[in-house]
Amino acid sequence: MRTFGNLLVRGLIVGLFAGLLAGTFAYVMGEPHIDAAIAIEEAGGAAHTHGEEPAAQAPAAEEEEPLVSRNGQRFGLFLATSLYGVALGGIFAVGFALLRRRLRTPSDSYAALGLAAAGFVGIVLVPFLKYPPNPPAVGDPETITKRTITYLLTLVIGLLAVWAGVAASRWAQRFGDAPWIRPAGGGLAFVVTIVAAYLILPSINEVPGSFPATLLWQFRFASLGTQAVLWTLLGFGYAALMDRHSKVTKETVAA
Amino acid sequence: MPAPARSVAVPAVSPRLLAVALLTVGLLLVLAYLVAFDQGAISQSGMYMHELMHDGRHLLGVPCH
Ligand SMILES: [Zn+2]
Numbered sequence: 001m002r003t004f005g006n007l008l009v010r011g012l013i014v015g016l017f018a019g020l021l022a023g024t025f026a027y028v029m030g031e032p033h034i035d036a037a038i039a040i041e042e043a044g045g046a047a048h049t050h051g052e053e054p055a056a057q058a059p060a061a062e063e064e065e066p067l068v069s070r071n072g073q074r075f076g077l078f079l080a081t082s083l084y085g086v087a088l089g090g091i092f093a094v095g096f097a098l099l100r101r102r103l104r105t106p107s108d109s110y111a112a113l114g115l116a117a118a119g120f121v122g123i124v125l126v127p128f129l130k131y132p133p134n135p136p137a138v139g140d141p142e143t144i145t146k147r148t149i150t151y152l153l154t155l156v157i158g159l160l161a162v163w164a165g166v167a168a169s170r171w172a173q174r175f176g177d178a179p180w181i182r183p184a185g186g187g188l189a190f191v192v193t194i195v196a197a198y199l200i201l202p203s204i205n206e207v208p209g210s211f212p213a214t215l216l217w218q219f220r221f222a223s224l225g226t227q228a229v230l231w232t233l234l235g236f237g238y239a240a241l242m243d244r245h246s247k248v249t250k251e252t253v254a255a
Numbered sequence: 256m257p258a259p260a261r262s263v264a265v266p267a268v269s270p271r272l273l274a275v276a277l278l279t280v281g282l283l284l285v286l287a288y289l290v291a292f293d294q295g296a297i298s299q300s301g302m303y304m305h306e307l308m309h310d311g312r313h314l315l316g317v318p319c320h
Contacts, residue, residue: 087290091284135313
């Protein structure tokens with residue numbers, strides 16, 4: 001029997017590695033687009049550094065020394081993805097420990113992969129489709145609170161939609177055992193939940209018309225890719241650890 | 256494909272486990288908050304940590320300024 005602590009530590013370690021590698025992906029695929037967005041911002045003269053008072057006059061603001069240099073922020077990227085990976089990995093492990101018995105598969109590895117897929121869809125994909133992320137230089141600082149709340153709402157709704165999908169697919173079984181009944185029931189519940197949420201939540205579009213669409217979408221796909229790397233490694237890493245652990249247990253038992 | 260048949264080897268969910276699990280998730284959410292949203296309230300570093308992890312926040316899909 002695995003203890004809770006044992007499951008948790010595995011999650012934290014896998015999360016750290018997943019975060020570091022997601023940071024590497026983000027560095028290679030994302031940093032050039034962030035640099036390009038900042039260059040556009042500086043050329044536009046709309047100086048923006050958060051945390052400081054809006055400078056009385058823009059020309060003076062452009063000379064401001066940033067709190068953290070661009071090189072420092074490139075290093076900070078790895079710190080951010082690693083810490084975020086540790087947090088997600090730990091929460092993932094807690095979810096695994098609490099939900100494992102309710103997942104209908106005899107394999108711990110499949111259970112881990114299923115949970116990671118559910119997490120990616122709920123926490124990444126659903127928010128992405130409603131509020132695609134923006135590079136620096138896009139966005140009105142005045143609306144940050146509203147955008148933060150709506151983002152967190154999409155995240156919770158995403159997880160609820162996944163849960164509704166799973167629950168509905170199990171419930172649909174009672175109407176027959178044709179192979180399409182479960183996916184149809186689950187898919188319907190999932191889609192209805194997010195469509196309702198998307199209609200109710202406000203639309204937010206703060207991208208200036210002058211901002212290059214190609215750059216915008218290159219950044220967005222780099223962001224989606226970063227999170228895809230994180231969740232993929234989280235799922236496969238945890239699945240691999242489970243598998244190894246199981247073998248060790250078997251040998252121990254056999255010995 | 257032969258599915259590996261294995262008994263489920265995780266602890267049963269007791270009230271005590273649930274309490275420990277919720278506490279753990281709470282602490283980890285504080286860590287995630289530090290990366291994603293904190294503006295100095297938790298890090299006690301002014302805006303330094305916020306700015307340091309700025310690129311990561313954007314690439315992790317979190318709304319920022
Ligand atoms: Zn920002």
